[in-house]
Amino acid sequence: MRDIRVSSLAEAVDGIRDGMTILISGFGNAGIPVELIHAVIDQGAKDLTIVCNNAGSGRTDIAGLLAAGRVRKVICSYPKSSGAVVFERLYAAGRIELELVPQGTLSERMRAAGAGVGGFYTPTGAGTRLAEGKEVRHLNGRDHVLEMPLKGDVALIKAERADRWGNLTYNLAARNFAPTMAMAADLTIVQARRIVELGALDPETIVTPSIFVDRLIEVPNPEPAGRP
Amino acid sequence: MTLTREQLAARVAADVPDGAFVNLGIGLPTLVANFVPADREVIYHSENGILGMGPAPKKGEENPDLINASKQYVTLMPGAAIVHHTDAFAMIRGGHIDLALLGALQVSATGDLANWTTSPNLLMPGVGGGMDLAVGAARVWALMEHNTRDGQPKILECCTLPLTAARVVDRIYTNLAVIDVTEDGLVVREMAPGLDFAELQRRTGATLTLANDWRAIGLSA
Structure with missing residues (x-):
C-alpha cells in the first residue's frame, strides 16, 4: 500500500542536510510553502542552495531562511521584488551568492532534470551577459546557448488538494513552478491544504501525478507568505 | 508636441x-x-501561468493566488486557462505568443533590446522573463x-546597456514617433503632430x- 502521509512538519523535512539544493515553489507570494520552509528553519540545515523565482519578501518564509543565515546561494530569475529587504542586505554585504537565470530557462532547466534531459540549447540569453562562459551553437539561423539541467536534492511544494498516493491539484496561479519542481528533485515534500480520499480527485484534473511526490502533510490553513 | 503616456x-x-x-510587459505596456x-477580443498571457487574464478585481474580491507577473491582483476572463510555469514559458519560448509589448531602456538600429538593467556592472540584477519574451514572441x-x-537618446546605433x-524588436513606439526596425534600418512611419523630421532625427x-x-x-486619448 502506498501512503506517503507523514504526521508532522518535522517529519516532513527530516533528513535535509547541510549543503543541499532545495527547490521552492512559488511566484511572488503565491504558492510559497510557508510551513515547510519554517520547518526547515527549525530543522537547522545550513549552507543551502535554494532555487525559487524570487528571493523572498518581508521577514518570514524564504526571507526568514535567508535571515537565519542558512542559505549560501540563491538561484532565481528575479531577486529584487518589492519587499526583498533581507536578500538585498545580504547581497550588498557579499554574504550570499546569486545565480541569475532567465525565468523560462530556470523552469526548463528543472524540467530537463525531471525528464532526464542532459542539457538543451535555447536562444534565450544568447548575446547577453547571462550567456557569458556558456557554449553557443548557431542553430536554425540563430545563436543558442547550452543550458544544463537543474536538479534539486529536495523540493518543497504547496498544493491545494492531495490524496495519500501524492496526486496533487493546485489553486489558480499558485500552481506556477510546483509541477516542474516536483519532478526535478530526489525528495519532493508537499504541504496540501486538504488531503482527500484516494479516488476523490478526478484523474482528468490531477496536475501532478503521485509518482513525483514522496512526502505529504496536510496544512489546512496556511499562512500567507512574505509577512513583515 | 509629445504624446502623454495615455496617448x-x-x-x-x-x-x-x-x-x-498578447503578453504585456511591466509598466507602460500594462497601460x-x-x-x-x-469590440476586440485580445487574450492576455501572464508568465506565471495565466492564459486569458482579465483586469484588476473589484475591491474586496482580490485573490492572493491570482496575480500577474508584477504580483498585482488580476481576474480571469471566460475561457481562461491555468497552466504551470514550464508550459507558460513554452508558450513564450515556442513562438506561440503573437505579440509581446515590452518596455525598453534602449533599442538599437538593428532591433537589439536593452530593458533589464540600468547598471553596466549588474549591481542587484533581476531579469525575470524578459529575455524569454524578447526572444520567443512572434x-x-x-x-x-x-x-x-x-x-539622451534611447534609440541608438548600438545599445550601451x-x-x-x-x-528582436520589430517596432518602436515612443512619445514622438512610430518606427519600424527593417532590413534597411529604422523607418519612421508616424510622428507626433507638429514634430518635424529634423527635430526627431536630432533627438x-x-x-x-x-x-x-x-x-x-x-490621437484618440
Whole structure:
C-alpha cells in the first residue's frame, strides 16, 4: 500500500542536510510553502542552495531562511521584488551568492532534470551577459546557448488538494513552478491544504501525478507568505 | 508636441490585433490594455501561468493566488486557462505568443533590446522573463519615452546597456514617433503632430529614414 502521509512538519523535512539544493515553489507570494520552509528553519540545515523565482519578501518564509543565515546561494530569475529587504542586505554585504537565470530557462532547466534531459540549447540569453562562459551553437539561423539541467536534492511544494498516493491539484496561479519542481528533485515534500480520499480527485484534473511526490502533510490553513 | 503616456498607450492599443495572444510587459505596456477597443477580443498571457487574464478585481474580491507577473491582483476572463510555469514559458519560448509589448531602456538600429538593467556592472540584477519574451514572441514591440530624463537618446546605433536580446524588436513606439526596425534600418512611419523630421532625427542616436507615406500620429486619448 502506498501512503506517503507523514504526521508532522518535522517529519516532513527530516533528513535535509547541510549543503543541499532545495527547490521552492512559488511566484511572488503565491504558492510559497510557508510551513515547510519554517520547518526547515527549525530543522537547522545550513549552507543551502535554494532555487525559487524570487528571493523572498518581508521577514518570514524564504526571507526568514535567508535571515537565519542558512542559505549560501540563491538561484532565481528575479531577486529584487518589492519587499526583498533581507536578500538585498545580504547581497550588498557579499554574504550570499546569486545565480541569475532567465525565468523560462530556470523552469526548463528543472524540467530537463525531471525528464532526464542532459542539457538543451535555447536562444534565450544568447548575446547577453547571462550567456557569458556558456557554449553557443548557431542553430536554425540563430545563436543558442547550452543550458544544463537543474536538479534539486529536495523540493518543497504547496498544493491545494492531495490524496495519500501524492496526486496533487493546485489553486489558480499558485500552481506556477510546483509541477516542474516536483519532478526535478530526489525528495519532493508537499504541504496540501486538504488531503482527500484516494479516488476523490478526478484523474482528468490531477496536475501532478503521485509518482513525483514522496512526502505529504496536510496544512489546512496556511499562512500567507512574505509577512513583515 | 509629445504624446502623454495615455496617448502613447492608446496609439499602441489601436494596433493590437483582434484575436491575438498578447503578453504585456511591466509598466507602460500594462497601460495599453485599458485602451484596446471593446469590440476586440485580445487574450492576455501572464508568465506565471495565466492564459486569458482579465483586469484588476473589484475591491474586496482580490485573490492572493491570482496575480500577474508584477504580483498585482488580476481576474480571469471566460475561457481562461491555468497552466504551470514550464508550459507558460513554452508558450513564450515556442513562438506561440503573437505579440509581446515590452518596455525598453534602449533599442538599437538593428532591433537589439536593452530593458533589464540600468547598471553596466549588474549591481542587484533581476531579469525575470524578459529575455524569454524578447526572444520567443512572434512579434516584439518596444514602448518607451523617446529620450531619457536628461535628454539622451534611447534609440541608438548600438545599445550601451546590457542587452536583453539581440535583433528582436520589430517596432518602436515612443512619445514622438512610430518606427519600424527593417532590413534597411529604422523607418519612421508616424510622428507626433507638429514634430518635424529634423527635430526627431536630432533627438535620436541612430540614422532614421522617413517613410514616403508617413503621417501624423492620430490621437484618440
